[in-house]
Amino acid sequence: MELVERDHPDTVRRHLSAEEAAAVRRFCGEGQQVRPEDVTLVEAVLEEMHDGRHVRLWLECDCVSAAGSRPRLTARVREDGPRHFVRMHQYGEHHCALASFRQTPEPENVEPDDDCARPGQHNPLRPVADVLDYLDLHEGVARPGGSTGSEGGVGESGRRLPRLGRILHTLLEDADFARLPVDALNEKSRSWERLEAYAAGQALSPQLSLSQIIYFKPWTPLNERMTEIDGLAWPERKARSALLLFVADEIRAGVAIKKTSMGECVVRPEKGIRAGGRDQRLTQPPYWVLSVVDRDRHGNARFREAFAQHAYSFARPVPLDSRYERVTLKLLFGVMAWVKKYGIEVTLWKPLFDREVRQVDRPSLWCRPDFELTFRSVAAVSVAARLHRVVIETMGADDPDYIERKSRTHEIMKRRGILIEHRVADDADQKERDDAFFRRVAAKILHLAGVPQTRPV
Structure with missing residues (x-):
C-alpha cells in the first residue's frame, strides 16, 4: 500500500510498512479479527492522510497490479468525530480483504436497542459509512454477518432508526442541512440545488455516481426513471433502484404530497411511510421524504417504501424530531x-447522529x-x-x-x-x-x- 498525494496522485509520499498494511486490512475488512495494536497504527495513518481540516493524502491499495486502476481510500472527518476511511469507488474495487468493507469494527453481539445499557454506553447511531450501501443487495445475497441490513443503530432512547432513515440522515448531514452558520439565515438557495451538487461528487463505482440514482422531482414519471436506471452500468450484487428525495407539503393516509402549479403530486409507497422522531402521526408539515423506487416482481415501476422526517420550513429545511x-x-x-x-x-x-464524549482511560460515552x-x-x-x-x-x-x-x-x-x-x-x-x-x-x-x-x- 502507498500513500499518494491528493493533488498529485502520481506522486508517492511513502509506502506503508507490512504491519501498517495488515492493520488497515484487518481494521476495515469485514469479518477480519482486529488486534489491539491495529488501532494505534490505523489512527496514525489516518492522521497522516487528514490534518483535521483537509485531505492531504490518499491510500492506494496494491491488491490490483495494474498501475492507474488501483483502488483507493480517502479519509473523512464529520464535525468533531474521529477520522475514518472512505472507499473511493471511482478507482475500482478491492481484490483483498477490503472488498467487503467496514468503516470501523463494531462491538460483537451488541443489540443496538439494548435498553439495559447504562446512559451513554449504548451502541451509537452512526452515518452510513459507504455510499454504495445506499443500494439494496440482490435477493438471496446475504449481508456480511448474516444481517438483513434493515435496521440502523439507536440513540439513548432505545428507538431503532430504520435503514432508510439512516440513509436520509446521512444524506442531509453530508449535504450540510444539519449545520447552519448565521450568514446562511439570509440565503435563498434551493434545497435540491445543494443536494445535486453533493450527489455529483459521490461515486458508487468507476462508472456510476450518486447523482445518477437520486432525484428530487416527485413528478418525474416512474417508468421514465426506472428505464434510465435499467440503462446504467450497475454494481455487482446490487439491485437496481433509485432514490427520490424531496420536501413534502403534506402526508396523509400513507401518501406524501408535493403541491405544484400543476396540482398535487402524489407519492404512494406500497409498503407505507415510516416516520422519524416523535412526530409519528405526521400532522405537522413540511417533511423530508426519502423513497425507494424500483420494480416489483412483475416488472412494474413503483414507490416501494419511504421514510419521513420533520423539517423546520421549506426555506430552511433543517431536519427536526418534533x-x-x-x-x-x-x-x-x-x-x-x-x-x-x-x-x-x-x-x-x-446532531442527526450520536456525538462522542471522550473520557480519560475509560470508554467513550455517546449522546445526541x-x-x-x-x-x-x-x-x-x-x-x-x-x-x-x-x-x-x-x-x-x-x-x-x-x-x-x-x-x-x-x-x-x-x-x-x-x-x-x-x-x-x-x-x-x-x-x-x-x-x-x-x-x-x-x-x-x-x-x-x-x-x-x-x-x-
Missing part, C-alpha cells in the same frame, strides 16, 4: 441574528443533543479566539420516565458544553418561557464570547 423543536429552533435563529450585531458569528448544529451552538470569543488582537459550545435541549413532556431518561443523558451532554433547556408546552405561559429562554441563551453567548453587557438582554 414540533416542539421547531419552537426552540425559531428562537435560536433569532438569538443568532441578534448576537451577530456584537460581532459573534454562531453556527447551529442539529437537540441542538448545539458553536462560536468563538471576540478576541483581542494577537489573542487566539477560543471556541465555545452551548448545548440546547427541548423539554416537551411532563412524563416522569421521559424526564428521568433526559436527566441521565443531560449529565453526559454537559461534558460537551454548557447545557440550556427550553420547556415547550401548549399552554398560556409559553410566550413567557420563550422570552426567558431567548434572554438566557443570548446572555450566555455574550458572556462566553467576552462581550461586556451594558444592559440586560
Whole structure:
C-alpha cells in the first residue's frame, strides 16, 4: 500500500510498512479479527492522510497490479468525530480483504436497542459509512454477518432508526442541512440545488455516481426513471433502484404530497411511510421524504417504501424530531441574528447522529443533543479566539420516565458544553418561557464570547 498525494496522485509520499498494511486490512475488512495494536497504527495513518481540516493524502491499495486502476481510500472527518476511511469507488474495487468493507469494527453481539445499557454506553447511531450501501443487495445475497441490513443503530432512547432513515440522515448531514452558520439565515438557495451538487461528487463505482440514482422531482414519471436506471452500468450484487428525495407539503393516509402549479403530486409507497422522531402521526408539515423506487416482481415501476422526517420550513429545511423543536429552533435563529450585531458569528448544529464524549482511560460515552451552538470569543488582537459550545435541549413532556431518561443523558451532554433547556408546552405561559429562554441563551453567548453587557438582554 502507498500513500499518494491528493493533488498529485502520481506522486508517492511513502509506502506503508507490512504491519501498517495488515492493520488497515484487518481494521476495515469485514469479518477480519482486529488486534489491539491495529488501532494505534490505523489512527496514525489516518492522521497522516487528514490534518483535521483537509485531505492531504490518499491510500492506494496494491491488491490490483495494474498501475492507474488501483483502488483507493480517502479519509473523512464529520464535525468533531474521529477520522475514518472512505472507499473511493471511482478507482475500482478491492481484490483483498477490503472488498467487503467496514468503516470501523463494531462491538460483537451488541443489540443496538439494548435498553439495559447504562446512559451513554449504548451502541451509537452512526452515518452510513459507504455510499454504495445506499443500494439494496440482490435477493438471496446475504449481508456480511448474516444481517438483513434493515435496521440502523439507536440513540439513548432505545428507538431503532430504520435503514432508510439512516440513509436520509446521512444524506442531509453530508449535504450540510444539519449545520447552519448565521450568514446562511439570509440565503435563498434551493434545497435540491445543494443536494445535486453533493450527489455529483459521490461515486458508487468507476462508472456510476450518486447523482445518477437520486432525484428530487416527485413528478418525474416512474417508468421514465426506472428505464434510465435499467440503462446504467450497475454494481455487482446490487439491485437496481433509485432514490427520490424531496420536501413534502403534506402526508396523509400513507401518501406524501408535493403541491405544484400543476396540482398535487402524489407519492404512494406500497409498503407505507415510516416516520422519524416523535412526530409519528405526521400532522405537522413540511417533511423530508426519502423513497425507494424500483420494480416489483412483475416488472412494474413503483414507490416501494419511504421514510419521513420533520423539517423546520421549506426555506430552511433543517431536519427536526418534533414540533416542539421547531419552537426552540425559531428562537435560536433569532438569538443568532441578534448576537451577530456584537460581532459573534454562531453556527447551529442539529446532531442527526450520536456525538462522542471522550473520557480519560475509560470508554467513550455517546449522546445526541437537540441542538448545539458553536462560536468563538471576540478576541483581542494577537489573542487566539477560543471556541465555545452551548448545548440546547427541548423539554416537551411532563412524563416522569421521559424526564428521568433526559436527566441521565443531560449529565453526559454537559461534558460537551454548557447545557440550556427550553420547556415547550401548549399552554398560556409559553410566550413567557420563550422570552426567558431567548434572554438566557443570548446572555450566555455574550458572556462566553467576552462581550461586556451594558444592559440586560
